[in-house]
Amino acid sequence: MLDGGRGPGVAMAMRMVVALARVLGAQQLLPITNAHIDSCLYHGQAGLDFAQKLADLGATVSVPTTLNTSSLDLLHPGLVRLPPEDAVPARALMDAYRALGARATWTCAPYQSTERPAFGEDIAWAESNAIVFANSVLGARTERYGDFIDICAAITGRVPHAGLHLPERRNPTVELDCSALSLAMLGHEAVWAALGDVVGRQSGTGIPLLTGIDPSVVDEDKLKALGATAASSGGVALFHVAGVTPEARSAGNDPAWTGLPTVAITAEMLRGARDELSSGADFSLPLDAVALGTPHFSLREFEKLAVALEGTVPFHPGCTVWINTSREVLAQAQEAGFVQAAQDRGAKIVVDTCTYITPILRPEERTVMTPSGKWAWYAPMNIGVDVVFGTLHECLSSARTGKVVRDERQWS
Template identity: 50%
Template sequence: MVTLSLQDRERLDGRHGPAAALAMRVLVRCAGVMGAARLVDIESAHIDGCLYHGQTSLDFVERLVSGGGKVVVPTTLNVGSVDLIHPELFRGGDALRRDASRLMQAHLELGCESTFTCAPYQLKHRPRLGQQIAWAESNAIVFANSVLGARTNRYGDFIDLCAALTGRAPYCGLHLPENRLGQVLFRVDGFPSDPDGRDIWYAALGLWLGRHAGPLIPVIEGLPSDTGEDELKALGAAAASSGAIALFHAIGLTPEAPSLAQALGGQPPVRSMTVTAADLRAMRDSLNQAPAGATLAAVSVGTPHFSLAECARLEALLARQGAPLAVDFYVNTSRYILWEMEANGLAARLRQAGVEFVTDTCTYLTPIMRDTRGVVMTNSGKWAHYAPANIGVQVAYGSLGECVRSAQLGMVAFDGQ
């Protein structure tokens, strides 16, 4: 039995309108299934359901709109199926364009912010340590929990929007401090230290963790002390793609893991594993479907969405290697990051170098790429994990530096080859 507050009951009884009543019914039923004794106030939400998956997703949101629904906490939106900033990039049918665009607009009518990014943590206002939130999108969830220390469960389509319309979420799982302690220890031995190529290894480590942690919360020991947010982003996104990880602790790097003892809550780990450089190479090789020298159709980076720092690093690599791009080079990023780059001139310089920006969506989700018949290269573990099944491409998996050099050569090229 879920204990409800007076305002919960008022919403459930329809005193705040039909949409709020529907949202509360969904939340109460989910809370019961999840074993939550009560609901908790949240301070923000991130919604994954504006990506069009069929008529059902549109019907649900339209019902909330017609019922007078409005979000009651700051609510950001994940990617949709259409780049509203660059509609000319869309290569799908008219029906998909129409319904996908309508779904994105319907969320705006509920009061959600027009962010359309899988990386809401790159926005100016992001969750703080200990803040209760209800976020969907696997990489956003793991980043918020792990790197920011906010508290959210893995919320999926519909329940995330119900939380936004009520400002409440089931109080269970990772919302509770006692459930956030690390359980399985991964000792990283010999992590590659070359700053020009190590981005690929964070993603490889994330993929390895996702496959080996199971339902347990991983604690990582042995990462470089100068590991940055974008590298932790890559790690978490890959871990959440290959497994069900919603929270990891990196000793000395993430806010709930200043020490191994604190990350584990003073208890011994359930089990311990050593991750070697050979393990990381094997994981990288498992996603790499193309040999060096294979003809390249395109490069796609920015899954999750590229940050301002990553775009600046891309510019530096393009300048260092000098040659023009021989294939399409797509950078998936948010409209807010793009607007910052428009203001400081970086966007114009990257476009001049041949880069094409994609906002509001992602190239592994929606028909945008001009050529998917050959090999597409990426430095994203998430993109490499999902793209073959989603859009039918053969993936070459390399660092950002390798992606740039390959795009300039028009064929797959790995460091040292």
């Protein structure tokens, strides 16, 4: 591949993989079974030139490859308000990655697909929440692969034998004792997002082991919320939850998992994270919008939303509820009858992209509530809005009244 025997496009990609291996001090490369590409979001001409160059040189992916969120919602034309000078190359970038053989999933949550990596598989995933979910919840093995090494790994089917691909690099470095958190509090996904904010700050780029959590209260959506925010507030690419995540269950009495420095996590710390994620918004002002689905809304979340909306009134006409999801999940949710209740009450669906990275919210939508720690982290910088962070129940109550509603019982 490096010498051009499989074509100039593959040789170009392999040169980058080998260069990364040298930087990481890897002595060899690993074969991978799967890839997820983040570099399909349009940031400028260089990204488009890169993808088109690979395609023009005849490169195609060699392993099953999914695509992250793009800059456009192709199912709802005109929803993203990009000027033509940005919309045209953004669409060209999407086309270039499809030409390279990647699957047009356009989702930041490829783990919600029916086809996802298995425990122990070496993969090359980009996108921070996807990376931490794959490592932690699926037990697959990936390093942090970003633009543009992600597509090079997909083309060559190789990554450096380094980092989190090595079993000895996946051991925990700090224990976070969560035994002081009540089961009732841990019943809300947003609380797990706030926990992720604390985890990220306490762990940095380390590997936390969360202990003292009853496995019965844990599900994938809560782990998704935890990981996405921990990867935003810190550099967490792998976490373990005792008795829950696969490597924590199989660790047994491994001495590498004992005697760790320990930090006690309290409800006060989570309420502090909630308040910090609320970026200076004036709660006395009208609420303009609610943003759900960052990372993308899952099928189970659509089901929970439909149940929560039973018997309720429409959303306030001055408050738009935006729901980000993938095409695949949206089709499943529509078939199951989980979407109509939200749309009947005024919610708007967004696919292929996300409301915190592209101009979708109307200019007058300045105060936005969300249960997503990741949305709360990035939206103020990316689109210049004020954010109120809260549980799904608080968000829905607020959307109906058109002003922020807090329920402190959910945070106690």
